[in-house]
Amino acid sequence: xxxxxxxxxxxxxxxxxxxxxxxxxxxxxxxxxxxxxxxxxxxxxxxxxxxxxxxxxxxxxxxxxxxxxxxxxxxxxxxxxxxxxxxxxxxxxxxxxxxxxxxxxxxxxxxxxxxxxxxxxxxxxxxxxxxxxxxxxxxxxxxxxxxxxxxxxxxxxxxxxxxxxxxxxxxxxxxxxxxxxxxxxxxxxxxxxxxxxxxxxxxxxxxxxxxxxxxxxxxxxxxxxxxxxxxxxxxxxxxxxxxxxxxxxxxxxxxxxxxxxxxxxxxxxxxxxxxxxxxxxxxxxxxxxxxxxxxxxxxxxxxxxxxxxxxxxxxxxxxxxxxxxxxxxxxxxxxxxxxxxxxxxxxxxxxxxxxxxxxxxxxxxxxxxxxxxxxxxxxxxxxxxxxxxxxxxxxxxxxxxxxxxxxxxxxxxxxxxxxxxxxxxxxxxxxxxxxxxxxxxxxxxxxxxxxxxxxxxxxxxxxxxxxxxxxxxxxxxxxxxxxxxxxxxxxxxxxxxxxxxxxxxxxxxxxxxxxxxxxxxxxxxxxxxxxxxxxxxxxxxxxxxxxxxxxxxxxxxxxxxxxx
Numbered sequence: 001x002x003x004x005x006x007x008x009x010x011x012x013x014x015x016x017x018x019x020x021x022x023x024x025x026x027x028x029x030x031x032x033x034x035x036x037x038x039x040x041x042x043x044x045x046x047x048x049x050x051x052x053x054x055x056x057x058x059x060x061x062x063x064x065x066x067x068x069x070x071x072x073x074x075x076x077x078x079x080x081x082x083x084x085x086x087x088x089x090x091x092x093x094x095x096x097x098x099x100x101x102x103x104x105x106x107x108x109x110x111x112x113x114x115x116x117x118x119x120x121x122x123x124x125x126x127x128x129x130x131x132x133x134x135x136x137x138x139x140x141x142x143x144x145x146x147x148x149x150x151x152x153x154x155x156x157x158x159x160x161x162x163x164x165x166x167x168x169x170x171x172x173x174x175x176x177x178x179x180x181x182x183x184x185x186x187x188x189x190x191x192x193x194x195x196x197x198x199x200x201x202x203x204x205x206x207x208x209x210x211x212x213x214x215x216x217x218x219x220x221x222x223x224x225x226x227x228x229x230x231x232x233x234x235x236x237x238x239x240x241x242x243x244x245x246x247x248x249x250x251x252x253x254x255x256x257x258x259x260x261x262x263x264x265x266x267x268x269x270x271x272x273x274x275x276x277x278x279x280x281x282x283x284x285x286x287x288x289x290x291x292x293x294x295x296x297x298x299x300x301x302x303x304x305x306x307x308x309x310x311x312x313x314x315x316x317x318x319x320x321x322x323x324x325x326x327x328x329x330x331x332x333x334x335x336x337x338x339x340x341x342x343x344x345x346x347x348x349x350x351x352x353x354x355x356x357x358x359x360x361x362x363x364x365x366x367x368x369x370x371x372x373x374x375x376x377x378x379x380x381x382x383x384x385x386x387x388x389x390x391x392x393x394x395x396x397x398x399x400x401x402x403x404x405x406x407x408x409x410x411x412x413x414x415x416x417x418x419x420x421x422x423x424x425x426x427x428x429x430x431x432x433x434x435x436x437x438x439x440x441x442x443x444x445x446x447x448x449x450x451x452x453x454x455x456x457x458x459x460x461x462x463x464x465x466x467x468x469x470x471x472x473x474x475x476x477x478x479x480x481x482x483x484x485x486x487x488x489x490x491x492x493x494x495x496x497x498x499x500x501x502x503x504x505x506x507x508x509x510x511x512x513x514x515x516x517x518x519x520x521x522x523x524x525x526x527x528x529x530x531x532x533x534x535x536x537x538x539x540x541x542x543x544x545x546x547x548x549x550x551x552x553x554x555x556x557x558x559x560x561x562x563x564x
Contacts, residue, residue: 065107069113072096072099073112075096076116079093079119079120080119090124093119094128096120108139108143109143109146114149117152118151120132129156136153140153140172144185147184150184153188165200169192169196169200173203180257180263181251181257186257186260189260190260190261193261202225205265205266209241209245210240212234212236213230227241228272231273242274242275246278249263253285253290258286258293259293259294264297264300264303268303268306271306283306287318288321292326295335296333297335301335301339304319304339313348316349320353320357321356324356328360328364331361331368348402348403348409350404354413354417358413361419362419366426369440369443370440371439414451423447424464424467425463427448427470428466431444431470431471431474435491435494436491437493445500448464448471448508468507469515471498472512475489476516489516498535499532502535503540509536509539513536517536518551525555530562537549537552
């Protein structure tokens with residue numbers, strides 16, 4: 001077989017691979033910074049200046065007047081210094097007001113700008129203050145509900161003349177009830193109510209009474225201060241007034257906006273026209289800690305007394321428990337203390353009263369004994385007359401008074417609780433200070449005489465004898481020309497108190513004579529002390545009276561002692 005002449009098959013040639021032309025390498029960008037990482041790297045933290053700049057940029061975008069606020073803050077740091085000259089401060093205030101002109105209402109809601117404006121209003125001239133008032137006038141209602149702007153509004157009112165105050169009150173017409181329901185706006189209403197006169201206060205109050213009075217506010221005069229009189233004069237429907245006042249007061253009670261005197265007055269007026277069920281509902285809502293917040297005002301105190309007097313036993317218990325840890329503060333308040341007096345006079349649960357109220361009073365008894373009352377006797381009478389003039393009728397037909405005998409209640413609260421014993425001990429320790437005190441002298445007089453109806457006798461006779469000895473010991477001190485305090489027999493208040501005690505307390509009279517005055521009359525027949533000496537001639541203690549006559553007779557004959 002002949003071999004094939006065909007050539008062996010050649011392998012297929014490999015495809016030619018074309019090389020792309022080499023691209024020139026890009027030149028290094030030396031000036032381009034590396035892109036910022038999405039997150040802060042723990043190894044390479046961003047610098048603090050960059051963060052501050054970023055924050056500043058964001059604030060500028062978010063706050064329209066951010067740059068202005070920064071400038072005002074710098075001026076404020078200078079103008080609020082105490083050692084700055086008056087002229088320099090005036091220049092800074094004027095400069096700040098010029099920068100803010102036309103923008104005051106916009107920046108007043110800022111916590112920084114609000115403080116700057118308050119300082120400016122306080123120290124600027126009256127013309128500048130008037131200009132600020134005019135600019136803010138259209139926005140008073142909106143500003144009154146802003147957390148920061150409200151402080152500027154109250155500062156403006158504090159420095160406003162009578163005309164501007166009247167204009168502001170007029171701008172509140174129709175908004176009083178809505179603002180009182182607002183936690184911030186109620187502060188403005190209360191502030192205006194305290195600054196206004198009787199007519200302006202009445203104008204604010206009548207808006208809470210009836211919608212008709214909002215439309216015809218000029219129909220009510222100052223003479224009709226009582227809601228009952230207003231209803232009678234204008235022939236309003238009593239049921240309509242009650243419904244409207246309920247709709248106004250109920251949200252206020254629910255929100256707990258109870259610190260304001262205008263609210264106290266409105267609730268008190270409501271109770272004068274409310275039926276038994278409505279009044280009981282109000283008392284039930286107020287019983288507890290809420291009432292403690294109200295009794296610091298005149299009307300609030302009267303409201304508290306009403307709740308205690310006409311509330312049920314359960315409600316009285318809630319009121320007393322609500323006073324826990326607040327008794328000291330209430331006792332030092334001239335209005336709140338009257339609610340405590342009412343509790344002592346009305347509540348039958350003496351164990352609860354002793355446990356909560358008396359225990360707290362005992363812890364600070366000495367300070368209470370020397371407390372100077374803010375109302376003297378004359379002022380107290382005037383307050384009572386004023387209250388009668390206001391004429392709030394509080395004769396609501398609910399539970400009234402306590403069932404327990406009055407003497408038994410007093411004995412349980414004063415003697416059985418141990419308060420009387422601690423009271424006598426405090427009087428022994430502070431006898432001199434109490435006798436010389438304008439108000440303390442009345443306390444020690446009541447203790448020495450044994451209290452009304454002799455309630456401290458005979459249980460505490462031994463303690464009382466110790467008090468007699470303590471007072472007589474102070475009165476027996478020798479008369480010295482130069483001494484820090486006036487002698488007990490010569491001081492104005494103490495001499496008159498000792499005279500009353502000599503006339504009214506025979507047991508004390510005997511102790512004082514034997515220990516302090518027997519054989520020493522010659523030193524005390526002139527001046528204030530002569531009043532004490534002459535009282536021994538009128539005392540009901542016949543034994544001491546005869547002894548005093550014998551010793552005083554020579555001084556009466558010589559004319560050294562006048563018995564007329």
